[in-house]
Amino acid sequence: MAERPRRADARRNYDELVEQARIVFAESGVDASLDEIARRAGVASGTLYRHFPTRIDLVEVVLAGQIEELVALGRRLLVADDEFEALVTWLRATMVHGLTYRGLSAAMLSSALDRDTATVARWHAELFEVGSELLARAARAGVVDPDVPAADVLKLVSAVSAAAQEAPDDAERLLALVLNGLRRR
Known part of the structure; x- marks a missing residue:
């Protein structure tokens, strides 16, 4: 089954989560707070886990x-x-x-x-x-x-x-x- 295309806002959230993760991981390593990544991306933690179920x-x-x-x-x-x-x-x-x-x-x-x-x-x-x-x-x-x-x-x-x-x-x-x-x- 083909994956459905993401809505524009979901794509923006995904991209912002990846960008903020890149920055936070660079600052603090890969054990950095996922909640901090979500906060910096301007989304709820649930949104992060919907896109990325695991660290x-x-x-x-x-x-x-x-x-x-x-x-x-x-x-x-x-x-x-x-x-x-x-x-x-x-x-x-x-x-x-x-x-x-x-x-x-x-x-x-x-x-x-x-x-x-x-x-x-x-x-x-x-x-x-x-x-x-x-x-x-x-x-x-x-x-x-x-x-x-x-x-x-x-x-x-x-x-x-x-x-x-x-x-x-x-x-x-x-x-x-x-x-x-x-x-x-």
Whole structure:
């Protein structure tokens, strides 16, 4: 049975809930108050739960949007003039995502046992694909070591985000260490 189209006001409520969740999760993490998200969106808590029966339903929608933005950024950067700066820009955006939405990816991964793991696997594959393409492009240009596996670089950036959770001011310094090790001399 096909899903009925949403009324305009229901669509606006949905969109505003997602936007406010994005902001609140960035401020307070994924354990933030759902009632606060509803309040900021200007709707009753019941409206939030009608659209998102569980916290993880809302988290999934927010994370999907963030992943789409990172992938789209990476694809745009594939045609940038400076291959190393394109890679740095994308890795920095990936790190900032990990810092800003602390707990978001972990929340999705921990819920994957109860949900469609194909979604999480697809997100990882999309991020890995665009990151690998940016790294390969920089390697072909001779600005990064061609023997560095993309998986290692992405793990290191993820580790920087995790390490900087308690000290976000350390993130740029730690990322610079990764990038300095990556850059071909």
